[in-house]
Amino acid sequence: MRDKKNIILILASIGTFVEALDIAIINLTIPAIQEQFNISYGTAQWLQTLYVLFFGGFLIIGGKLSDQLGRKKIFIIGAIIFMFTSLGAGLSTSFNSLALFRALQGFGAAFIMPSAMSIVINTFSEGQERNKAVGIFSSFAAIGSGSGLSIGGIITTYLSWQWVFLINVPILLITIILAYKILPTDEKNINHSRTDFLSAILLIAGLLTLTYGTHELININESPIIVIGSIVFSIFVLVLLSYRLKIVRSPLIDLNLFKYKSLLTANIAFFCLGAFFIGFLFLISLVLQKDMGYNSALTGLIMVPFSVMSALIAKFVLPKISKRLNSAKTSLIGWIFMLVGAISLLLAISFGHSLYIVMVGIACISGIGMTICFTGLSILGVQDMKASNFGIASSFTNTSYFLGGGxxxxxxxxxxxxxxxxxxxxxxxxxxxxxxxxxALIILIVNTTSKKYKKKLKGIINVVIKF
Structure with missing residues (x-):
C-alpha cells in the first residue's frame, strides 16, 4: 500500500514537473527562435506570455472539473493535451503555429496542476504524512521551474530549440499509460454540482484582457485605444463576474472559501511569488546572455548547480523544516532567501556584474528560496480545505501565481x-x-504574528502615518 502511494506521488509530481519546467525552459531558446523566424525579441516573448496567460486563465476551470469529473480523468486529459501540443510546438514551421501550440500547452497545464495536487492530497492521510507528500510534490514544481534555464540552454545549443518541446512527448506518454493503470478511480469525494460555464468565460476573458493590457502598456503611445480599452474591458468583466458569483446557485468560485485566512494569505503570497520568480527567470537570462555575454550552453551550465541544490533542499532540508515549523513560517523563511537573492542581484548589476555575486543571488532564489516558498505556500493554501474543495483551492493559489507572473x-x-x-x-x-x-514578507509576518504583537505593529504604523 505504501509503495503504491509513493508511485502515485511520483506520477503526479512528474506531471507538475513537466508543466513547471516549460515555464522557464523557453527563456534561453528565444534567441534561436528569433533567428529562425526573423522576429523581434518582444514578439518572441509572447511565447512565454501566452503560456502564462492560458495556464492562469484556465486553472480555476481545471480545478473545478477536477472536483466535479474526477481527478484521474482530468489529470490524464491534461497530460494528453500537453503531450500533443508539445509535439505540435516542436514540429512548427511558422511562429504563428508555434505561438498557438504554446498557448494550448498552457491550457493543458491548467488541467494537470490542480488535478495532480488533488490526487496527492486525497492519497495521503491528513497530518504529517500529507504535509510531507505535498512538500515533495510542490518541490518538483519548484525544481521544474528552477531547472528550466539550465536544461533549455543545453538542449538549444547541442540539439535545437525544437527539442525543448519534443522532450516532453516520451515522458508524458509513459506518465499517461502508468496513470491510467495505477491511479485510483476517485468517486468518493467528487463534487457533482453543475459547472458555471458563463462565470468561467467571464473569468478567462477578464484575466486575459487584463494581462494583455498590462503587457502592452509599453506600447500605449502607439495603440492607446486598444491598450486602455483592454484594461477597462477587463475591469468591467471582472466586476460583472464578482456580481454573478454572489447571485448564482452553484458558482464557479465559492467566495466563502476566502473566509479561510490561510487560503487568502497563500493567494496573496503566491501572486507575489509569480511576479517575483517569473520576472527573475526573464531578467537572469538577459543578465547572463546579453549583459555578461555568455552563450545559451554556458548560461545553462551556470544554472545546473542550482537545479541540483534545489533538489537537495527538497530532499534533505524541507522535511526537517516542515517538522518544526508550520507552513506560513516555512514560507517566510523561503521569502527571506528570495529577498537576499534580489539584493545580491541588485548589487551585482550596480557594481560590475560580478559572476560570483550573481551566483549568490541565483543560489538564494532558484536554489533555495523558490523550493521552500512554493512548498510552504502550497500547503498553506489547502490546509483548511475539505477534500471536495482541494482541486479548486489548489487552482486558486496557482491562478494567483500565474496572474502574478503575467x-x-x-x-x-x-x-x-x-x-x-x-x-x-x-x-x-x-x-x-x-x-x-x-x-509577500509583510503579509506572511502579519499571518504568523500573535494578536499581542499585531496590536503593537498597528500602533507603530499609526504613529508613522501621523508623523
Whole structure:
C-alpha cells in the first residue's frame, strides 16, 4: 500500500514537473527562435506570455472539473493535451503555429496542476504524512521551474530549440499509460454540482484582457485605444463576474472559501511569488546572455548547480523544516532567501556584474528560496480545505501565481523602458523584485504574528502615518 502511494506521488509530481519546467525552459531558446523566424525579441516573448496567460486563465476551470469529473480523468486529459501540443510546438514551421501550440500547452497545464495536487492530497492521510507528500510534490514544481534555464540552454545549443518541446512527448506518454493503470478511480469525494460555464468565460476573458493590457502598456503611445480599452474591458468583466458569483446557485468560485485566512494569505503570497520568480527567470537570462555575454550552453551550465541544490533542499532540508515549523513560517523563511537573492542581484548589476555575486543571488532564489516558498505556500493554501474543495483551492493559489507572473513580467518590462544604463537589465527592474518580496514578507509576518504583537505593529504604523 505504501509503495503504491509513493508511485502515485511520483506520477503526479512528474506531471507538475513537466508543466513547471516549460515555464522557464523557453527563456534561453528565444534567441534561436528569433533567428529562425526573423522576429523581434518582444514578439518572441509572447511565447512565454501566452503560456502564462492560458495556464492562469484556465486553472480555476481545471480545478473545478477536477472536483466535479474526477481527478484521474482530468489529470490524464491534461497530460494528453500537453503531450500533443508539445509535439505540435516542436514540429512548427511558422511562429504563428508555434505561438498557438504554446498557448494550448498552457491550457493543458491548467488541467494537470490542480488535478495532480488533488490526487496527492486525497492519497495521503491528513497530518504529517500529507504535509510531507505535498512538500515533495510542490518541490518538483519548484525544481521544474528552477531547472528550466539550465536544461533549455543545453538542449538549444547541442540539439535545437525544437527539442525543448519534443522532450516532453516520451515522458508524458509513459506518465499517461502508468496513470491510467495505477491511479485510483476517485468517486468518493467528487463534487457533482453543475459547472458555471458563463462565470468561467467571464473569468478567462477578464484575466486575459487584463494581462494583455498590462503587457502592452509599453506600447500605449502607439495603440492607446486598444491598450486602455483592454484594461477597462477587463475591469468591467471582472466586476460583472464578482456580481454573478454572489447571485448564482452553484458558482464557479465559492467566495466563502476566502473566509479561510490561510487560503487568502497563500493567494496573496503566491501572486507575489509569480511576479517575483517569473520576472527573475526573464531578467537572469538577459543578465547572463546579453549583459555578461555568455552563450545559451554556458548560461545553462551556470544554472545546473542550482537545479541540483534545489533538489537537495527538497530532499534533505524541507522535511526537517516542515517538522518544526508550520507552513506560513516555512514560507517566510523561503521569502527571506528570495529577498537576499534580489539584493545580491541588485548589487551585482550596480557594481560590475560580478559572476560570483550573481551566483549568490541565483543560489538564494532558484536554489533555495523558490523550493521552500512554493512548498510552504502550497500547503498553506489547502490546509483548511475539505477534500471536495482541494482541486479548486489548489487552482486558486496557482491562478494567483500565474496572474502574478503575467502582470509582474509586464510591469518589469514596462519599467525596464526607463533604464538609463548601457546594460539591458537596469537597477529598476531588480528593484521591482525587491518590492514583490517585501509585500509577500509583510503579509506572511502579519499571518504568523500573535494578536499581542499585531496590536503593537498597528500602533507603530499609526504613529508613522501621523508623523
Amino acid at each position: 502582470l509582474g513580467l509586464s510591469f518589469i518590462t514596462l519599467i525596464g523602458q526607463f533604464n538609463t544604463t548601457n546594460f539591458v537589465v537596469g537597477n529598476l527592474s531588480v528593484v521591482a523584485l525587491l518590492i514583490f518580496a517585501l509585500l
